[in-house]
Amino acid sequence: MTLSLNRRQILRGATMAGGSLALSPLFPAWAESGTAGLNPANGTVSGTNIALSIGHTPFRVGGKTGHAVTVNGTLPGPIIRLKEGQNVRLAVTNALKEDSSIHWHGLLLPFQMDGVPGVSFPGIKPGQTFLYDFPVRQSGTYWYHSHSGLQEAMGMYGAIVIDPAGPDPVAYDREHVILLADWSFMHPHTILRKLKAQGGYFNMQKQTLSGLIKGQDQSAAERRMWAEMRMDPTDISDVTGSTYHYLVNGHDSGANWTGLFTPGERVRLRIINASAMTNFNVRLPGLPMTVVAADGQNVQPVETDEFQIGIAETYDVIVEPKEGRAYGFIAEAIDRSGQVRATLAPQMGLIAPIPALRERPLLTMKDMGMGEMDMSGSADMAGMDHAAMGHDMGAMKMRDPDVAPQVKLGPGVATLSPMPMDRTGERPTGLEKVDHRVLTYKDLKSLAPNPDTRKPSREIDIHLTANMERYMWSFDGEKFSDRTEPIPFRHMERVRVNLINDTMMPHPIHLHGHFFEVVTGNSGHHPLKHTVNVLPGGKVSFDLTADGLGDWAFHCHMMLHMHAGMFRVVTVRHEEAGA
Numbered sequence: 001m002t003l004s005l006n007r008r009q010i011l012r013g014a015t016m017a018g019g020s021l022a023l024s025p026l027f028p029a030w031a032e033s034g035t036a037g038l039n040p041a042n043g044t045v046s047g048t049n050i051a052l053s054i055g056h057t058p059f060r061v062g063g064k065t066g067h068a069v070t071v072n073g074t075l076p077g078p079i080i081r082l083k084e085g086q087n088v089r090l091a092v093t094n095a096l097k098e099d100s101s102i103h104w105h106g107l108l109l110p111f112q113m114d115g116v117p118g119v120s121f122p123g124i125k126p127g128q129t130f131l132y133d134f135p136v137r138q139s140g141t142y143w144y145h146s147h148s149g150l151q152e153a154m155g156m157y158g159a160i161v162i163d164p165a166g167p168d169p170v171a172y173d174r175e176h177v178i179l180l181a182d183w184s185f186m187h188p189h190t191i192l193r194k195l196k197a198q199g200g201y202f203n204m205q206k207q208t209l210s211g212l213i214k215g216q217d218q219s220a221a222e223r224r225m226w227a228e229m230r231m232d233p234t235d236i237s238d239v240t241g242s243t244y245h246y247l248v249n250g251h252d253s254g255a256n257w258t259g260l261f262t263p264g265e266r267v268r269l270r271i272i273n274a275s276a277m278t279n280f281n282v283r284l285p286g287l288p289m290t291v292v293a294a295d296g297q298n299v300q301p302v303e304t305d306e307f308q309i310g311i312a313e314t315y316d317v318i319v320e321p322k323e324g325r326a327y328g329f330i331a332e333a334i335d336r337s338g339q340v341r342a343t344l345a346p347q348m349g350l351i352a353p354i355p356a357l358r359e360r361p362l363l364t365m366k367d368m369g370m371g372e373m374d375m376s377g378s379a380d381m382a383g384m385d386h387a388a389m390g391h392d393m394g395a396m397k398m399r400d401p402d403v404a405p406q407v408k409l410g411p412g413v414a415t416l417s418p419m420p421m422d423r424t425g426e427r428p429t430g431l432e433k434v435d436h437r438v439l440t441y442k443d444l445k446s447l448a449p450n451p452d453t454r455k456p457s458r459e460i461d462i463h464l465t466a467n468m469e470r471y472m473w474s475f476d477g478e479k480f481s482d483r484t485e486p487i488p489f490r491h492m493e494r495v496r497v498n499l500i501n502d503t504m505m506p507h508p509i510h511l512h513g514h515f516f517e518v519v520t521g522n523s524g525h526h527p528l529k530h531t532v533n534v535l536p537g538g539k540v541s542f543d544l545t546a547d548g549l550g551d552w553a554f555h556c557h558m559m560l561h562m563h564a565g566m567f568r569v570v571t572v573r574h575e576e577a578g579a
């Protein structure tokens with residue numbers, strides 16, 4: 001792939017204030033502004049034999065140059081465009097001086113091809129080439145990324161688009177991949193070190209007792225309560241806009257990635273959240289979106305104005321811009337510490353406005369797993385047992401060992417949710433009160449009936465646990481490095497898994513090699529997903545048919561939570577082989 005500037009880019013850079021594009025030759029052609037949709041000849045790789053190379057590349061954003069880990073020399077990497085029913089051989093060469101890997105996120109494949117070092121294969125040593133070889137059994141929007149160290153946080157990701165073998169149930173005239181990411185000039189290991197020293201290091205919007213936020217819907221009593229618990233209701237995200245540049249297809253708001261359309265067209269946006277640590281709110285002011293797929297799987301079309309996309313999730317939406325003007329695509333970090341604007345326009349050179357950042361969200365009692373307890377009306381908190389509710393909540397739970405008997409209580413578990421709720425029908429954090437439609441998981445209904453109609457034969461609880469102040473993250477109180485036992489499933493067994501979030505942050509939980517049905521109440525048409533975002537204090541149930549033989553990773557997709565230990569191996573074995 002050539003990285004040299006073409007004439008069009010130079011002209012464009014010269015006509016733009018600052019000319020930032022002319023200085024950032026790191027986008028693959030597909031991700032360049034103004035590409036008329038996905039161009040298979042340019043920045044997109046396809047066919048049966050595909051060569052990918054992992055290496056170092058300088059990356060420029062916001063007038064500064066940093067150090068990226070890339071695939072084929074670009075950030076994002078090339079789009080891999082495949083067709084359902086084909087076989088693909090991907091020869092991945094590691095040109096780094098450290099081990100690497102590529103995981104194909106959301107693809108159903110033999111587990112040895114899944115690309116997780118230490119689980120599916122040994123990883124790719126420096127200078128080596130690993131040949132991934134598997135049949136393509138599905139269609140839709142997916143992505144790929146490194147599963148080694150923290151390389152993904154340094155730019156090692158790209159989109160996968162798989163065309164269906166038969167006719168596509170979604171009609172569209174044009175499509176754009178919109179890959180969201182967060183980029184920091186601070187090395188991810190440094191970010192992690194700072195968070196370990198001080199959990200709230202990147203939260204620059206901290207609340208204090210005296211620092212009242214004007215116009216926000218929180219009583220003095222509530223503020224006092226958070227303070228007494230030594231918690232902060234502004235702790236929505238670990239890593240924030242104070243260090244991150246938010247990106248659409250490698251472009252920040254200034255570079256203004258632009259996707260073209262002709263008024264009246266149905267434009268399919270394939271939106272992928274490839275961030276390391278950022279959940280986004282997505283909207284196109286003035287343009288309703290019809291959601292047609294989630295995590296690559298078709299859903300019954302549902303119209304909305306905004307949705308929250310957890311890390312590693314994908315959504316396909318159709319928009320129909322009717323006017324010949326610029327429309328903004330706005331992805332706002334859910335803690336509202338920053339955002340990125342891209343533009344949909346009938347021609348290059350148009351720039352959609354950047355809306356003001358909306359009021360920062362505050363956590364509520366629900367986010368602490370305290371159910372519907374309403375604190376806003378109470379004049380004071382005299383009736384409440386502050387010690388029990390505070391940083392000692394774990395101790396409170398120990399008096400009631402039946403609630404979560406499998407959770408290993410210790411310094412790594414600061415709190416347990418006393419009343420975790422099914423929040424799949426609720427608007428996610430920060431979108432509770434916006435005055436337009438907001439997508440919830442309950443709005444997602446799979447297009448095809450769920451294939452396995454058996455009732456689950458058993459049910460398991462998995463707690464998402466943490467001590468945020470010490471930056472310890474785990475499942476059931478045990479971090480992966482504690483040599484945790486795998487979570488065993490028998491082949492083709494049908495199991496209900498309850499994810500219970502005992503922390504005050506959302507966790508996008510990802511299971512490799514499978515789609516599970518998120519239990520939303522739309523029985524028979526539960527949405528199939530590979531990643532589900534579990535809201536703070538919330539509970540999400542999914543039904544799994546364990547049809548992928550082998551060993552699979554199961555983890556939080558917040559890169560630093562995974563790295564800190566929110567990770568397990570899931571095994572799927574024939575009964576006679578034992579667990």
Ligand SMILES: [Cu+2]
Pocket residue numbers: 473506507508556557558561562566
């Ligand atoms: Cu997490």
